[in-house]
Amino acid sequence: MTEAVDAAAAATSQDPRVGLGAVAALRQLVERLEALQVGSARRHGWSWEEIGQALGVSRQAVHKKHGRR
């Protein structure tokens, strides 16, 4: 694991694998945070319309993604 740290530290901006990996990991994290926040908003009684607006996407898009999981 320290090797992984070293590798990441050494290659920070140069190695596309590290950069792309970071983007992929970030996307994973964002997906999870979005699911949490959408669930929370629904519990607070927000409509799909309102959630979509806050996320900057359409009501249909957010419902399709989170409506039935």
Add this chain to the structure above:
Amino acid sequence: MFERFTPAARQVVVCAQEEARTFGHPWLGTEHLLLGVLADPQAPGVSVLADLGVTMDTGRAALRQLVGRGGLSESEAEALRTLGIDLDEVRRRVEASFGPGALDYPWLSLNVPRQQARRRRPWRRHRCEQADATGHLPFMPRAKRALERAQREALALGDQYVGVEHVLLGLLDPKSNTAVEVLRRLDTDPEVIRTRVLADLGKAA
């Protein structure tokens, strides 16, 4: 729902419950069902998984990696660190707001809308109400879906029963689920597994 399940297939569900409990998860997900399948390496089709390096040990390890860090692996946590994001800190803050394990299974929090809860309840009453008293864990929607898929797989193969092999096929959901994520983490392709399991079953028949 379990009427046509063979004793071995029911045992998969029982083992899955135990695995979930061992992991400290208060629900039963596809990942636990996968481990339940792996607990029966002699079952038809399951040897395919062993051939690909998916065993109880590697399966558990992969799941631990997957859920140990907010569903993100060690290497992903390191990748985030290169961006200056401390996943442990993110996790701390998320759990402070949403409770323990929130980042591991954020989709759990989505199963709340009232009509949906009502729609799901008949199924739980059917099988789990009394079971709840004896300590059965509630099924995640995608675990339930996987078991429904298992029934369809059995039908498609012309089998009158739902066996371990069908549960395995049911878990290989093209829409993805945590079981599929575990398999991917072990460098296997669900499509390939499916093809090989079907070939294996064809050979046996």
